[in-house]
Amino acid sequence: MILELNPNSSVPLYQQIQSLVIEGIATGLLQPGQQLPSVRQLSADLGVNLHTVNKAYQFLRDEGYISLSSRSGAVIDLSNLDRNRFEMRLKTQSREILAEAISHGLSEDEIHSRVQEQYQSLTTERNAE
């Protein structure tokens, strides 16, 4: 798995790691059962703190994207996906970003076409596998 972080982004590194794993799942690059690097390995590969990787992995575990065990390490596992938790976050986050879009004068149609574009870009990667 190739993870590339952007140290200049205003997005915290642990969130970047989370997003890359979730995008990997969405595009199908990461499949259930697939092993992720250990915390130690990934922190060495990325040149970040152990704590940063730990924080990302714990979030991913809490949201139901991976399982963590001392025996098997971090493994993609969607059997505990927490839909309610996600729906609540989806509501807050999409409201925030829509409020910004409206403040910037984007129409409902413009917003829909951006969403469609992004959706297709993610699912095309999936289908191209």
Add this chain to the structure above:
Amino acid sequence: MILELNPNSSVPLYQQIQSLVIEGIATGLLQPGQQLPSVRQLSADLGVNLHTVNKAYQFLRDEGYISLSSRSGAVIDLSNLDRNRFEMRLKTQSREILAEAISHGLSEDEIHSRVQEQYQSLTTERNAE
């Protein structure tokens, strides 16, 4: 202006302040020219650190939602809205949340209807003014 923060949310307080101001602009509750409370006042009202309010106001200034000056304080001012900056953030953030939605099995139609719902809820508040 009534700002209510959720201390139990995983969203940092400064981000909650930012979002409330941006939602206020989107719904029309906050109009250009309108004065926001001073950093000192708002931090006292909300019971949060001066630094927290400062951080939120600086973000809002950098994104072009407010102007800050020692004479007039914080004022809603959309004349410097930074569209490019927003478009870049929109791309990253919507990609993240769409990746999550796809991982949770939401179809493109389901995603569109959630977006529509939220859009209408924000703009209905605006029209109800």
